[in-house]
Amino acid sequence: MRPNTFDAKTLRQCLLRHKIATLPELKRALGTEVDLTVFRKLKPLGYLSSYTHRGGYYTLSEIARFDDKGLWSHEAVWFSRYGTLLATVETFVNRSPEGFFASDLADALHVEVHDALRQLVEQSRLQRTEVSGLYLYTAIDRFTHRQQFLTRRTAQSVPVVADVSALQISPEELKAAILLFYSLLDEQQRRLYAGLESIKLGRGGDALLADFLALDAHTVARGRQQLLDHDVASGGRTRRQGGGRIATEKKRPK
Numbered sequence: 437m438r439p440n441t442f443d444a445k446t447l448r449q450c451l452l453r454h455k456i457a458t459l460p461e462l463k464r465a466l467g468t469e470v471d472l473t474v475f476r477k478l479k480p481l482g483y484l485s486s487y488t489h490r491g492g493y494y495t496l497s498e499i500a501r502f503d504d505k506g507l508w509s510h511e512a513v514w515f516s517r518y519g520t521l522l523a524t525v526e527t528f529v530n531r532s533p534e535g536f537f538a539s540d541l542a543d544a545l546h547v548e549v550h551d552a553l554r555q556l557v558e559q560s561r562l563q564r565t566e567v568s569g570l571y572l573y574t575a576i577d578r579f580t581h582r583q584q585f586l587t588r589r590t591a592q593s594v595p596v597v598a599d600v601s602a603l604q605i606s607p608e609e610l611k612a613a614i615l616l617f618y619s620l621l622d623e624q625q626r627r628l629y630a631g632l633e634s635i636k637l638g639r640g641g642d643a644l645l646a647d648f649l650a651l652d653a654h655t656v657a658r659g660r661q662q663l664l665d666h667d668v669a670s671g672g673r674t675r676r677q678g679g680g681r682i683a684t685e686k687k688r689p690k
Contacts, residue, residue, distance in 0.1 A: 444477040455510045487521040488514040488547045525552045535574040535584040595644040596633045631659025
């Protein structure tokens with residue numbers, strides 16, 4: 437009796453039709469119960485494993501359309517040009533000009549990264565440094581680590597700058613200029629400026645702007661909400677109508 441023969445074209449057609457598939461789905465398409473048979477047929481096709489869903493989905497290199505970060509997704513399943521989650525996390529951290537906090541990296545990769553970061557640190561492939569009570573993950577290379585750390589500290593000292601590595605002046609000069617500009621604003625304008633920059637920063641923006649501008653975080657939050665609600669006084673008024681002291685009648689001397 438001749439053994440069954442399996443054609444890799446069957447897997448290719450399945451993946452071209454569905455974009456992604458799990459191992460059980462590929463086994464059914466190929467007509468086998470053996471995992472190894474599927475992988476033998478996938479190998480010459482240039483297959484990729486997802487870095488989310490514990491690597492449980494597969495696609496082909498010809499199908500994936502990676503973005504400028506090297507990522508591609510289909511139906512909320514993510515694939516990386518760099519391969520596994522460990523390799524992707526390591527690449528992202530090494531290439532970042534300011535390193536990554538775990539929460540920011542999780543947002544960028546759309547997956548929990550704490551275990552991957554822990555493994556990479558234990559394997560001496562990344563290092564971590566405490567910054568403002570959080571662990572900053574940076575490259576293992578000493579020079580790259582120092583540059584990332586300094587860039588991150590600068591970004592925290594001037595939180596309104598998106599890319600501190602592109603500054604044409606020193607962070608201290610920029611900070612002084614921003615604070616001078618801020619001092620020229622009236623009460624409402626200061627609150628709205630802080631709120632606007634907090635919106636641009638996203639999570640944690642209220643606290644960063646409060647610290648940078650010596651404001652109460654609630655004031656920043658109020659300015660942010662005013663902008664989002666379009667609740668802004670115009671025409672030179674800095675307080676809502678009815679705000680301030682109650683007017684008193686001026687007494688004339690008898």
